[in-house]
Amino acid sequence: xxxxxxxxxxxxxxxxxxxxxxxxxxxxxxxxxxxxxxxxxxxxxxxxxxxxxxxxxxxxxxxxxxxxxxxxxxxxxxxx
Amino acid sequence: xxxxxxxxxxxxxxxxxxxxxxxxxxxxxxxxxxxxxxxxxxxxxxxxxxxxxxxxxxxxxxxxxxxxxxxxxxxxxxxxxxxxxxxxxxxxxxxxxxxxxxxxxxxxxxxxxxxxxxxxxxxxxxxxxxxxxxxxxxxxxxxxxxxxxxxxxxxxxxxxxxxxxxxxxxxxxxxxxxxxxxxxxxxxxxxxxxxxxxxxxxxxxxxxxxxxxxxxx
Numbered sequence: 001x002x003x004x005x006x007x008x009x010x011x012x013x014x015x016x017x018x019x020x021x022x023x024x025x026x027x028x029x030x031x032x033x034x035x036x037x038x039x040x041x042x043x044x045x046x047x048x049x050x051x052x053x054x055x056x057x058x059x060x061x062x063x064x065x066x067x068x069x070x071x072x073x074x075x076x077x078x079x080x
Numbered sequence: 081x082x083x084x085x086x087x088x089x090x091x092x093x094x095x096x097x098x099x100x101x102x103x104x105x106x107x108x109x110x111x112x113x114x115x116x117x118x119x120x121x122x123x124x125x126x127x128x129x130x131x132x133x134x135x136x137x138x139x140x141x142x143x144x145x146x147x148x149x150x151x152x153x154x155x156x157x158x159x160x161x162x163x164x165x166x167x168x169x170x171x172x173x174x175x176x177x178x179x180x181x182x183x184x185x186x187x188x189x190x191x192x193x194x195x196x197x198x199x200x201x202x203x204x205x206x207x208x209x210x211x212x213x214x215x216x217x218x219x220x221x222x223x224x225x226x227x228x229x230x231x232x233x234x235x236x237x238x239x240x241x242x243x244x245x246x247x248x249x250x251x252x253x254x255x256x257x258x259x260x261x262x263x264x265x266x267x268x269x270x271x272x273x274x275x276x277x278x279x280x281x282x283x284x285x286x287x288x289x290x291x292x293x294x295x296x297x
Contacts, residue, residue, distance in 0.1 A: 002173075002174055002175055002205070002206035002209060005173065005175075005177070005206075006092060006093065006209065009092050009093055009094075009095060009096070010092045012095065013090050013092065013094060013095075017088045017090065021086055021088075026083050027083070029085075030092065035234065035235050035238060036209065036235070037205055037206065037208045037209055037235040037236075038209065069235070069238070071091065071092045071093060071209065072089065072090065072091055072092060073088055073089070073090045073091075073092055074087065074088070074089060075085050075086060075087045075088055075089075076085075076086050076088055077083040077084070077085050077086075078083055078084050078085075078086055079081070079083045080081060080084070
């Protein structure tokens with residue numbers, strides 16, 4: 001159960017990238033591979049907690065399943 | 081205005097990966113070969129490592145880091161080998177990451193070492209995601225854990241370089257079909273090198289030590 005650690009890393013990177021792009025991050029798109037060893041439900045739950053009191057609080061997590069070992073932040077939805 | 085979708089493409093664990101790469105560079109620069117051990121709790125990691133440290137100690141400068149949620153028991157056990165040992169207590173965290181390893185190395189002269197072993201927290205799931213900068217990752221499973229363990233935890237077998245099967249002196253007592261166990265390793269990771277040992281009787285230990293010595297080159 002390391003999804004909370006993964007979620008904290010994800011929020012850090014999404015916050016960094018969001019700050020670089022400017023505007024408010026309203027959704028975070030990720031790819032999670034079946035072999036990444038990360039449970040999607042637990043990640044989604046942890047993401048909401050990890051987001052609290054950060055610049056990306058309240059953003060949606062959109063998870064795309066893949067076959068490999070991907071653990072990737074793919075895109076951000078930004079409101080200007 | 082509708083939100084715009086901006087592609088960023090970043091590895092979620094990139095901070096760990098960057099730190100792990102820096103550690104790997106540091107290990108390389110100091111000429112220390114780093115081996116990590118991952119397994120479920122109770123596979124015999126600590127006893128195996130104690131034997132390895134004791135054997136290597138006569139010819140090499142060896143040290144170990146050992147991770148657990150709580151207690152310094154394993155560090156105390158490993159220190160009996162005479163090697164330098166440090167415990168990493170993770171609190172509630174179920175794996176080691178590169179930052180914990182870096183912190184634990186503080187003050188150690190890496191150029192004074194030939195081998196550094198890193199014993200991860202007993203867990204076959206979470207450690208798979210975290211690169212520690214090691215040169216060689218050994219996944220360890222005992223004959224008492226069931227032949228299908230590799231099939232149940234394919235990810236860790238796919239991030240490890242070698243599988244070490246422990247407690248082979250118990251195989252008959254626990255009715256382990258070692259052929260099936262090895263076949264299951266090959267099913268999840270075709271071509272994976274496996275070594276079988278008993279730290280208790282010493283069977284297979286010489287081959288394991290020779291394997292480690294050759295892995296450094």
